[in-house]
Amino acid sequence: LRRPRAREVGISFGVLPPGPRNMISDVAGVRVGHTTLVRGSGPLKEGFGPVRTGVTVIVPHEGNLYRRPVKASYFDLNGCGGLVGALQIREFGMIDTPIGLTNTMSMGVVADALVKHVLRANPNAAKDQDAVIPVVSECDDSFLNDSRGMHVLGEHVHAALERVTVAVEEGAVGAGTGMSCYEFKGGIGTSSRIVETPAGRHTLGTLVLSNHGEREELVVLGVPVGRLLGPPTRRRREQGSIVMVVATDAPVSDRQLQRLARRAPLGLARTGACSHSGSGDIVIAFSTANVHDRMGDEPIQTDHFMRDRDLDHLFRATVDSTEESIVNSLFKADTTEGRDGNVSHGLPLDETIELLKEHKCLG
Amino acid sequence: LRRPRAREVGISFGVLPPGPRNMISDVAGVRVGHTTLVRGSGPLKEGFGPVRTGVTVIVPHEGNLYRRPVKASYFDLNGCGGLVGALQIREFGMIDTPIGLTNTMSMGVVADALVKHVLRANPNAAKDQDAVIPVVSECDDSFLNDSRGMHVLGEHVHAALERVTVAVEEGAVGAGTGMSCYEFKGGIGTSSRIVETPAGRHTLGTLVLSNHGEREELVVLGVPVGRLLGPPTRRRREQGSIVMVVATDAPVSDRQLQRLARRAPLGLARTGACSHSGSGDIVIAFSTANVHDRMGDEPIQTDHFMRDRDLDHLFRATVDSTEESIVNSLFKADTTEGRDGNVSHGLPLDETIELLKEHKCLG
Amino acid sequence: LRRPRAREVGISFGVLPPGPRNMISDVAGVRVGHTTLVRGSGPLKEGFGPVRTGVTVIVPHEGNLYRRPVKASYFDLNGCGGLVGALQIREFGMIDTPIGLTNTMSMGVVADALVKHVLRANPNAAKDQDAVIPVVSECDDSFLNDSRGMHVLGEHVHAALERVTVAVEEGAVGAGTGMSCYEFKGGIGTSSRIVETPAGRHTLGTLVLSNHGEREELVVLGVPVGRLLGPPTRRRREQGSIVMVVATDAPVSDRQLQRLARRAPLGLARTGACSHSGSGDIVIAFSTANVHDRMGDEPIQTDHFMRDRDLDHLFRATVDSTEESIVNSLFKADTTEGRDGNVSHGLPLDETIELLKEHKCLG
Amino acid sequence: LRRPRAREVGISFGVLPPGPRNMISDVAGVRVGHTTLVRGSGPLKEGFGPVRTGVTVIVPHEGNLYRRPVKASYFDLNGCGGLVGALQIREFGMIDTPIGLTNTMSMGVVADALVKHVLRANPNAAKDQDAVIPVVSECDDSFLNDSRGMHVLGEHVHAALERVTVAVEEGAVGAGTGMSCYEFKGGIGTSSRIVETPAGRHTLGTLVLSNHGEREELVVLGVPVGRLLGPPTRRRREQGSIVMVVATDAPVSDRQLQRLARRAPLGLARTGACSHSGSGDIVIAFSTANVHDRMGDEPIQTDHFMRDRDLDHLFRATVDSTEESIVNSLFKADTTEGRDGNVSHGLPLDETIELLKEHKCLG
Numbered sequence A, B, C, D: 001l002r003r004p005r006a007r008e009v010g011i012s013f014g015v016l017p018p019g020p021r022n023m024i025s026d027v028a029g030v031r032v033g034h035t036t037l038v039r040g041s042g043p044l045k046e047g048f049g050p051v052r053t054g055v056t057v058i059v060p061h062e063g064n065l066y067r068r069p070v071k072a073s074y075f076d077l078n079g080c081g082g083l084v085g086a087l088q089i090r091e092f093g094m095i096d097t098p099i100g101l102t103n104t105m106s107m108g109v110v111a112d113a114l115v116k117h118v119l120r121a122n123p124n125a126a127k128d129q130d131a132v133i134p135v136v137s138e139c140d141d142s143f144l145n146d147s148r149g150m151h152v153l154g155e156h157v158h159a160a161l162e163r164v165t166v167a168v169e170e171g172a173v174g175a176g177t178g179m180s181c182y183e184f185k186g187g188i189g190t191s192s193r194i195v196e197t198p199a200g201r202h203t204l205g206t207l208v209l210s211n212h213g214e215r216e217e218l219v220v221l222g223v224p225v226g227r228l229l230g231p232p233t234r235r236r237r238e239q240g241s242i243v244m245v246v247a248t249d250a251p252v253s254d255r256q257l258q259r260l261a262r263r264a265p266l267g268l269a270r271t272g273a274c275s276h277s278g279s280g281d282i283v284i285a286f287s288t289a290n291v292h293d294r295m296g297d298e299p300i301q302t303d304h305f306m307r308d309r310d311l312d313h314l315f316r317a318t319v320d321s322t323e324e325s326i327v328n329s330l331f332k333a334d335t336t337e338g339r340d341g342n343v344s345h346g347l348p349l350d351e352t353i354e355l356l357k358e359h360k361c362l363g
Helices: A086-092 A104-121 A154-162 A225-229 A254-270 A308-332 A349-358 B086-092 B104-121 B154-162 B225-229 B254-270 B308-332 B349-358 C086-092 C104-121 C154-162 C225-229 C254-270 C308-332 C349-358 D086-092 D104-121 D154-162 D225-229 D254-270 D308-332 D349-358
Strands: A031-039 A051-059 A070-078 A099-103 A135-139 A188-197 A200-212 A240-248 A280-287 A300-306 B031-039 B051-059 B070-078 B099-103 B135-139 B188-197 B200-210 B241-248 B280-287 B300-306 C031-039 C051-059 C070-078 C099-103 C135-139 C188-197 C200-212 C240-248 C280-287 C300-306 D031-039 D051-059 D070-078 D099-103 D135-139 D188-197 D200-210 D241-248 D280-287 D300-306
Touching (some): A031 A154, A051 A104, A051 A154, A070 A254, A070 D086, A086 D070, A086 D086, A086 D280, A104 A135, A104 D104, A135 A200, A135 A240, A188 A308, A225 A349, A240 A308, A254 A280, A254 A308, A254 C254, A300 A308, B051 B104, B051 B154, B070 B086, B070 B254, B070 C086, B086 C086, B086 C280, B099 B104, B104 B135, B104 B154, B104 C104, B135 B241, B200 B254, B200 B308, B225 B349, B241 B254, B241 B308, B254 D254, C051 C154, C070 D254, C135 C240, C225 C349, C240 C254, C254 D254, D051 D104, D051 D154, D070 D086, D099 D104, D104 D135, D104 D154, D135 D241, D200 D308, D225 D349, D241 D308, D254 D280, D254 D308, D300 D308
Parallel strands (some): A240 A280, B099 B135, C099 C135
Antiparallel strands (some): A200 A240, A300 C300, B031 B051, B051 B099, B070 B280, B200 B241, C031 C051, C051 C099, C200 C240, D051 D099, D070 D280, D200 D241
16 A cells, blocks of 8 residues: 655645655756665574665766766754765865765765766776765664664665666665654655745755654654654664755855755754754755856856845745655655564554644644 | 743643743752843934843853853854854853843943953953953844944943842843744743753753744744734844753763754744744853862863763753743733834734644643 | 064065065955054053053955955864854855954953944944844953953044054054064064966965964974073963954855865964964954845845865965964064063064074075 | 884974874874785776775774773864764764774775674674764875775775784875875874873874875975975876874863864974865874773763863874874885876985984984
8 A cells, every 4th residue: 555645645834835746856957766675574683684774875966976066065963973975065065976875884885886986987086086085874774674784785876876766765765764763664755845036936855864763752743643642562772863965956055055954953853853862863955056067177166146035935945845854754654574573663644644633733 | 911931821842840940040050130121112213212122141150150160062053143252162161251142232242241240250360360251142123122222231231140030030021122033022931841861860941032033933832823823013124033041950061062052943943943044043051060160270170971872851851941931932021112113012822822722732 | 663574584484475565455455453552551450551452453345344245254273262253254154344353351342343333334234134243353462451451442443443554554553562472572463475376366365463372382484483582581371362364355255265264273383383272263264256235136146266176376375474474473563561560572583583594594 | 224203313393202102002002003005016907906005093992992982073174085983073072983094985995894893893783782883084095096996895904903003104004005295105104292281191192194285385394395305206186185193191071182183283284284175184083081881871971181271281292293293104105106107205314304404403
């Protein structure tokens, strides 16, 4: 049975309209690819499984990203997590490789594979041009996955890169395969918004890898759904994390993207999060506007930026779209049994919808 | 007619119990003083009024703060605001003067008065000891106040310092006199929580100077109260700001206080904020534990800190108490008419309570 | 007897040529004004003197700065110092008021006076436009000055603003009146460089308020001049600080200005500094390129930026010019006797030049 | 012929005495291991060589680092470089895995190998305990090495870990095998200082992986040696980088380690650097004092910290020892020929010493 997205059952977040797909891929050029690894069941046998993990890659545009980086910024609400490439994002205000998401222990493998991917596409990189530092972030899927077994391989990254598409799969797929969100099954969720600003009509999309929170904390549209649905049968030990990716075609600088990145946690907060100590809560934001060939001959680059005072439209879109992405990750993820009989239950949709109706949050 | 606090009408935020006063002053030693300036009415005559402004001071403990600083940190979700002393807070992880809050243009006067206050109490400061850099933050009350008239004087700061008390007044008082929150009357609000951790029983309190947001954004307990109550009759131009102060007696380091400070905006988010571009959203956090005489002879200082993994209790308390402080600032603030007939209406409590009941958020 | 600048006696720093004045004012539009306060002598009588202090203001361009801010950034190598306006500089990547420098305890007064200055020039500021947050930094001149007496007044700031000029006075003037550098007399120093880059010919200038270091640390052109000249007769207690201002007409973003700001301490290091714990070592950098009317109607602003890889020219200029500015502050500052017979001796130029010759650093 | 260290030919940096080995390993418990990869010569054949690269690991103490992390901080003067683990270092103020150094493109492989190393030693990590995020930094050795060939393997990391020793090899070894410093052969250099503070006698050691700078910039003891020795025969294209590691047994907090980290670039500056745009200049600092079992039952941890005002001793030691480490990396590294006939010449020691004598910098 196919699980619906939040908006399909009539839930809306804020007043801004979503884009045509209501996905991060509504930002022209942005595509997402997953490799999902599911093998075995039963007790954990390190190195053998059960395997419930994967890789998700986000490609900001269709050109040569290494030559034509996108302006970017990151913000870590809570730095209990990894972000390979963090220093370079901040120093140059840009991202020049695909963004890889995976489980914590596989960050090195995914970084390595992304470097190889960029080298292949750029025969002069690290020879007559700069070296390559990829962007990779992670959450910990040890509750369901044999994460010590380190089952993600370079080929899985390459497969995800080959499969990038605008039709983003959500739920227990890719890097989200083994993740849990508020102790329900979580993973990948996405959403988007269209904003009308004095600078024009722009699209902003978000994608989350959700793996954070305790059951009692979950709030949907202000309703304490987690508390009302009751505690899980088995508590997971690790405290999870969440990676939030914000993409836009609005003409914003790296400084303005930092401002966007700082708003994503406000959407996270609306779902009940208080950002646990062990939760790496990381935001990566990029814009597909103002892309230049950095190896070109032009000594002066011309950028076109919105005024800061008009960013409020994008701030609102970031908050609402992040909130919706998290709820989508819950709506779309099916119950998953992993190692040692650990089960992450899909959010019970009928009961959830009933609760929202009782609280007058749904038509 | 005395307006009630949120909890008096049955509203509670989260499951943690508040302290005996449900105020920042539940943290032993913390006291707050206000000077409220209300003079004149009618059209703005620069330098003459109407005056709707003031000063609020927060004193972290009863001893000599300059000799015995408290560990501290700050976080600016949005840096469109002033925080005199910011660099020193970060460099030394401490605060060694009272914290002054006022209107934007009066930051200099309040800083100056706080320096004089510290010099008086410390005859060797800036002679045989270090110079004095005070801590001052601000919001912009120009919607109601003749803020260009700069009516705050040094004597008002000294008066506030003389009046510090554990019985914190809320609403349109002190620095909050001319502030508006979600385009209702806002100002000072406070709250507290008691937390039981493996490291013992601790108190965490918060105080806000609320002056942010647009009417339509206001959310109380998940209910979109602002939208349901309808738009204001006159829009204010400035976008406001919010200063959030977090105090605790829990034994936490400046690094851990940074972690607390980063959680306060999650409470702010629950009231509907998306942190407008022009809103200086600033958090100051301090702990009254581990206070040492920094001019003493002891070359080694012994600190006792909680484990990071036990901070989750304090994170939850920070989020919930910040949310409640903001709602208290709205509940306690009476309708105020200021310059040029601009009116900031007190949140209509009966209608608000009715809306919460309709949404099953109140008994 | 007029003391020479370093370059007048044949000392040069690096290979890049200085601008025509070898001053920060070689950057077109940049002007500097001082108010110097010298009154009384003998024992300290708090509130009466002796007074050895002042104010220096730096005005980035000749237009309405509040409407047409300059792109800016700051970096604090050591945050034991004050920088009013720090959060706003970072949030918006700009400066929109003159930069005020003074003694530590007078930061509030100078901030207050700068606000009034901006309000006067902008009748709608803090009424229909934003509030005003000024930029002020400081060093501690308590060794010579009755700094507890707080002798700087608002009128001194206004006088400095009225006197701004491209002919920058150096040494014991303005904010530098009571400052000491490596326990010699210090204060104001300035320098500039012309750089040829693929993006064109640009000017970069620096100005320092020097008040840092111990005698033994001073190095000039690699020669340990401080150690060779011997210790001071009376040690000052306070550890000083240094404010470094970097101005350029090169088209650089706020992010790129952050990069420039981080290089100024490398010039400081060449003079022997190790940035003492009690020394507030702060850099403010701005660019006069890409200035827009922020209250204009244009929803999109067009900026022209150099490529990052071409910044090396500016980095070199920043390091060299900062070094020269510090040495100029020493060369130009005369012996000054202050409170309680404390004397800050001017760097003995003949002996210094002799030492440089011995080490083959001079013709 | 064995090349001497700087101190062996009579060069000293500053007045503080070095430790017995004048190495980072003078800090008790700190050990360093290298794996050096040198294979082939002649034209570059991607994937085949010539190989001039390696891995260096720094192990902060002899116990279980994952259970007993060291307090730590990092500072990136210039973030054009990678630092896996950066966010976690900042969030928790600690390092819990060995520090790996390698070439840029091999960061992922080294991260992966370090994770496996920690998992092996900690059977419950990422099962009942937290996941593992390693610390890895890098420089780009593409001038000499077939860096696109990615010749570093996990086994090389494990071999380096098995070989850790207090007798640190310097020069063209480990991660330094293919690095160049001021266009001479560079690589690994180390040094240490003993400091007497009111808090006791402490050791501070530094290790650098030097790969930065242009020939003309090199300064030794204030003498412009690079300019005087003349330009290289073939310019390298990449701009290099430098990783600086600071270790101490002094009782300092993560905040105080941040302060130490910010001083290392002042030592770098003394060797002539202006931190090029393409140079990732990164400092990692840790203290072996105040180490606790973070999985223990004790809810309160007791830390003993020095006063900030006594840090000046450590600041001086950091600056001097960093400078000496860089010069040692030059003194110890032999001429190396790499891919495509690219040669990085060892610093000509006789001429260098002669120049220092001429400038009266050597006995």
